[in-house]
Amino acid sequence: MSSLPSLLPEDPAAPFPPVEQALRQPDGLLAVGGDLSPTRLLNAYRHGIFPWYSPGQPILWWSPDPRTVFDTAEVRLSSKFRRGLRRSAWTVRADTAFADVIDACASIRRPGQRGTWITLDMRAAYRQLHALGHAHSLEVFDGDRLVGGIYGVAVGRMFFGESMFSAESGGSKVAIAALAHHLHGWGWPLIDAQVENDHLVSLGARRMPRARFITHISALCESPGLPGPWSERVGDWPAARLAEPAPALGGP
Template identity: 45%
Template structure:
């Protein structure tokens, strides 16, 4: 395995050159141009404080097809109760700030270093990064954020301060994706949490093929998402799937 050290140009090695753990390249920067170049090739940054920028393309890759989202019975009751008010792109900076503060198992809670937060906020101002927020009693209770390139959504992180808030935001993100014609959400790495919601592992080759289908579509590249509702009486059918 040979790790590529990036220069000032935006060229990345082919994802197939990544090591067994998915590490592909080191260095570079977090300019919008480089981040767009990376994500459009199925590559994402992930590193901690004091580390150089590390670029990854794991195999297998976890993805969620929005129409395959599984909603547990207990969450259906929450959705149907109208407990949370849902918005999109109304509190992106707060969402990413709370995501950065999460303490994760294995000591990986600090991967959202300040320069990465600033980079995603720049992409949000460009209309490329988006958030879905769940509010409870007027306070931000949970949310999820990621990047939209063409018809692919790259999920980055989620948080909750009130139980079921991030799960509710995920359900509505999938509903937005269906309404806008997105092919899939990239979940990057496999977690039991996302597997429970219907995400599935696919090969890197399959992921890159789907990415190729969707990345050249320009929907949502420069627009703010506009979505706001109080899901009172939001009926979830017995099969636990969310329709468009």
């Protein structure tokens, strides 16, 4: 295995190196360079690869091992949080405020993090994917105020989560739980959460060996998906619905 990541060719349709060539330190660094064109990004996600870099760096492409995932039937909300949602007037919508969600994810302050990896170029690239029907957001509203959200990329029946935020306590929890609820209802079993952190684990995220993850997404990405806006599919969905007990189903 090389001690340096691969340099990507200029052709956005060129294949990525096999993920098995990703570095152990830093975990998952596979390639450098290229661009953030829709062709390159969709090709990356189909193969379990995502971009993640800081301002001033070249584009870095990652495929960590293990991968962090959610089973869409098993996102956990505490009993106390669910009880509070019974009285909630929050509503959940999809693809009505994509740019606002990605901007909020970029600007929200996070413990232990200085600056943001969601650069202006990244925001522009994912807005383009959204316009093409491949990137989606779930938004949590208190009246007309955006209080939480999540965005990511859908390929086939696989959703690759990118980032989420809360402007009010619990906003991101409602966003990921509502996303999982709808995806599960559509027959989508997994959400990619990329890299583990305590917040994701508290919501039910688990580790999956990269080889197993790649096997799962290879089949899911080839399955018929739901391209185009999801706004009508989700509608104005009451967050209070999340107070209902979650089904006890397993994932892959």
